[in-house]
Amino acid sequence: MNTIINFFFAAVRSGTPLLFGTTGEILTQKSGSLNLGVEGLMYMGAFAGFFVAYKTGNLLLALLGAFLFGVLGALVYAFLTVTLQANQNVTGLALTIFGTGVAQMLGFWMIQSNDGLKPIVNDSMMRQISDSGIPYLRDIPVIGKMFFSYNVLVYLALIIAVLVWFYLNKTRAGLNVCAVGENPAAADASGLAINRIKYVNIMIGGGICGLGGAYISLINGIGNWDNNCVSGQGWISVALVIFAAWNPAKAILGSLLFGAFTALQIRAADFAAEFSFLSFMTKIPSAVYQMLPFVITAVILIISSIRQKKEGNQPAACGINYYREER
Amino acid sequence: MQKEAIRLTGITKTFGSVVANRNVHLEVRRGEILALLGENGSGKTTLMNMLSGIYRPDSGSIEINGVPVVIQSPEDSKRLGIGMIHQHFKLVEVMSAADNILLGSNQEKKILSASRFEKVKAFCEEIGMEVDPKKKIYDMAVSEKQTVEIIKVLYQGADILILDEPTAVLTPQETERLFDILRKMREKGAAIIIITHKLNEVMAVSDRVTILRKGESVATVETAKTTIKELTELMVGHAVSLSIDRPDNDHTGTLLNVHHLSVCDEHGVERLKDVSFDLNSGEILGVAGVAGSGQKELCEAIAGLLPIHKGAILFKKENIEGKSPREIIKIGIGMSFIPEDRLGMGLAASLSITDNMILKNYHRSKGPLVNRKKAAKQAQSVVERYQVSTPSIHTAVRKLSGGNVQKVLLGREIDAAPSVLITAYAVRGLDIHSSYMIYDEINKQKQNGVGVLFVGEDLDVMLELCDRVLVLCHGEITGIVDAKTTTKETLGLLMTGAEGEAKA
Structure with missing residues (x-):
């Protein structure tokens, strides 16, 4: 039983940065922009979040920093694709390379100025990012460990996902966002301010991705800076958007599942020890575990293309720039 | 109520060196249906797009309800009470009729509630039109979509309506129903502009007709005092014969x-x-x-x-x-198929006229290389024979007007003998x-x-x-x-x- 609870716990912890990235990207794509720069945005957020935490020891400021750096990266993307009408795919890929480069360069500088040693956040910061959970509730057997014993960022990710779901599905502003992403010409004819809606949602989406980066550098890295920390989780987030069918509520389940794959790799030995019939799990090379999320994404893509439902698809105008006077 | 809703004076609009509209005069009164008539490329849609805020005129003035205005964007246009039903519907496919109708209307509540369906339903009853507010657009037939478009502009307070070729996709019965709706709105004092190529429809529904030829407004006539023949001549600029030949068939088999x-x-x-x-x-x-x-x-x-x-x-x-x-x-078997979506099948929109000729014929030439010279010759002959108006045979098909696209397609198919x-x-x-x-x-x-x-x-x-x-x-x-x-x-x-x- 403990093995399974620990596994679930690890799955939630590994899934959370993906939930940030996926929620941010859903918001971006819903407004009609395919931003492939999530990996870069997460790197930027990872650096900014870590740096502020390292210098100030204040988690709130660190999160703010990560969010703002994400917004900044997304602003570059929005300016290029919305105002200058640059190709979205190319811009997104460039943003990935740019964000990774910026974070690694600044990270390298941070290591250098720390006499070549890995920078580590101070003890007070460590306490703030520990899995302290919710007082009293965390002491409930089983449920307490499974649901109420996480660090504060896990809950933040959940709240943001639910808020974004509410925003997109239950508010007039969200309806406008969806209209822009589905058919900007229709939205334009309805008198909506297309560019403003796109800018706002791309930037907020980027900020949320940035928070995911901060989670990676602070929580996954246990307060130690690693220049390669994000390592593909931005890309998995993009894949998760498809898995979640552009629905932030489903993204919660999706990120838990994908987090489970990561956790499986770490906890394989536990499973093998607890259940003898699972002893083969330790013999599977770790590369197979790392491959799993991508295999599942490919399977999901196949299923969703067979399904041919109108809802739960990529917004029709996602990836296409809108220019009013074009015929 | 014979007040003027729209008065356009001396409108000129150029795209680069192409003059789309030159010194156009047009007026529409309240309680009137005005038909706007003209050949393909005579500048009808461009003119209307200046009213709906897509384009801005280079010179000339627009007066709405007697007040000079500058229309900078679709939002401005909406505020002035102008609603345009575009030839290609501007609806969000995955959304319900109600959400499409309410989209962009800023008097609505910030949080969506189920009462919006009731609200739309009530509004439809009020204006005597019928639509299922919960039905998704992708489940609708074209005529239903058009109804949603009309309800939408009315809901948003439009009393000046512009319809760009609304009957092109409708059956005769649906067209009749649309005309009934338009007549009803005319009685309520709306000003309506309808663009159509079908002259019998012009005769059936309009009060007056303004004719555009090569971007200029050449005449405005009262429908009751004109004939199809006169309208055609005004449109084309010279006398035409309106009968279609039916040569006898002397083939067998x-x-x-x-x-x-x-x-x-x-x-x-x-x-x-x-x-x-x-x-x-x-x-x-x-x-x-x-x-x-x-x-x-x-x-x-x-x-x-x-x-x-x-x-x-x-x-x-x-x-x-x-x-x-x-x-x-x-x-x-040559098939020239022009689907509802003109550029969907048959032609590759972003390729030039020449390259579209190659598409159908490349496999007939020998060797692995494409014979562009032959295709260019073919393209040239299609352009000349069918009087396709295009800057050159290297122009992307997408940039041609709808009618010219069709000429290219039909020309290619017939050329294949x-x-x-x-x-x-x-x-x-x-x-x-x-x-x-x-x-x-x-x-x-x-x-x-x-x-x-x-x-x-x-x-x-x-x-x-x-x-x-x-x-x-x-x-x-x-x-x-x-x-x-x-x-x-x-x-x-x-x-x-x-x-x-x-x-x-």
Whole structure:
């Protein structure tokens, strides 16, 4: 039983940065922009979040920093694709390379100025990012460990996902966002301010991705800076958007599942020890575990293309720039 | 209420070196339907886009309700009470009718509630129109979508309505219903501008007609005091003959036997049921029917794009079942198919006219290289023969106006010298001049012994042009009639599924 609870716990912890990235990207794509720069945005957020935490020891400021750096990266993307009408795919890929480069360069500088040693956040910061959970509730057997014993960022990710779901599905502003992403010409004819809606949602989406980066550098890295920390989780987030069918509520389940794959790799030995019939799990090379999320994404893509439902698809105008006077 | 709703004075708009509108004058009064008439490329849509805020005029003035205004954006236009029903609907497919109608209306509550469906329903009842507020747009037929568009602009407070070719995709019955709605709105004091190519519709619904020719407003006449002939002459600029020839058929022999044909669409729904007919050499066989009665499937089955479910199609006694579209083209069935979405099938929109010629012919030349010279020659001849107005043969097809796109497509198909030619809605969206040119061209093919399957929507034209008319209803043939002796009413009855006694 403990093995399974620990596994679930690890799955939630590994899934959370993906939930940030996926929620941010859903918001971006819903407004009609395919931003492939999530990996870069997460790197930027990872650096900014870590740096502020390292210098100030204040988690709130660190999160703010990560969010703002994400917004900044997304602003570059929005300016290029919305105002200058640059190709979205190319811009997104460039943003990935740019964000990774910026974070690694600044990270390298941070290591250098720390006499070549890995920078580590101070003890007070460590306490703030520990899995302290919710007082009293965390002491409930089983449920307490499974649901109420996480660090504060896990809950933040959940709240943001639910808020974004509410925003997109239950508010007039969200309806406008969806209209822009589905058919900007229709939205334009309805008198909506297309560019403003796109800018706002791309930037907020980027900020949320940035928070995911901060989670990676602070929580996954246990307060130690690693220049390669994000390592593909931005890309998995993009894949998760498809898995979640552009629905932030489903993204919660999706990120838990994908987090489970990561956790499986770490906890394989536990499973093998607890259940003898699972002893083969330790013999599977770790590369197979790392491959799993991508295999599942490919399977999901196949299923969703067979399904041919109108809802739960990529917004029709996602990836296409809108220019009013074009015929 | 004869107050002026719109007055345009001296409007000029240029795109680069092309003058789209020059010194246009136009006025619409309250309680009036004004038809805007003009050939393809005469600047009708450009003019209306200046009212809806898509373009801005270079010079001239716009007055709305007697007040000079500057319209900078669709938002401005909306605020002035102008609503435009675009030729291509501007609706969000995955959203419900209600959400589309409420989109962009800023008096709504910030949080969505289920009461919005009731609200839309109540509004529809108030203006006497009917739509299911919860129905998604992708589930709707074109006429329903159009209704949603109209309700939307009315909901947002428009009392000046602009409709850009609203009847192009409607059946005669749906058109009649639309006109009833427009007349009702006219009574309520709305000002309405309708763009259409169909002159009988202009006569039926409008009070006055303003005619544009080559971007200039040449005349405004009262509908009651004019004739179709006069309107045509004003539009074209010289006298024209309005009758379509029907040369006698001096060929014999059957080209195509369609034998108990059944066809299913990609979802497995049977779209054609037990369809049998012959197409003879030198004959134009019209195919009439309400939109979606199986016309598209019939064309696609003959062209080899849809598999045959039951039955057979014989071309000169040879079964074409299982042949690929290319093999079918090779044996001489040319298909010129113009779907609702003009650039969807048949032409590659971002390629030039020349490259589109190559698309159909490249496999005929020898060797691995493309013969661009030959294609350019072909493109040049199509442009000249059909008077396609284009800057050059290297212009992307996407940049041509709708009518010119159709000319390029039809020209290419006829150039391939097929023995069976399939045309679907060949003149949709074409002005009268271009339409007659295409009828002439089809007649020329007929005289050469080509069998033509002419899928059309204008029954008057079909009765004049075709030898026989086949009527489809829900995928079944309800009658094959002799065009010389049949009336429009008979066709109308057959189209709605009444039993056909007049089988020829």
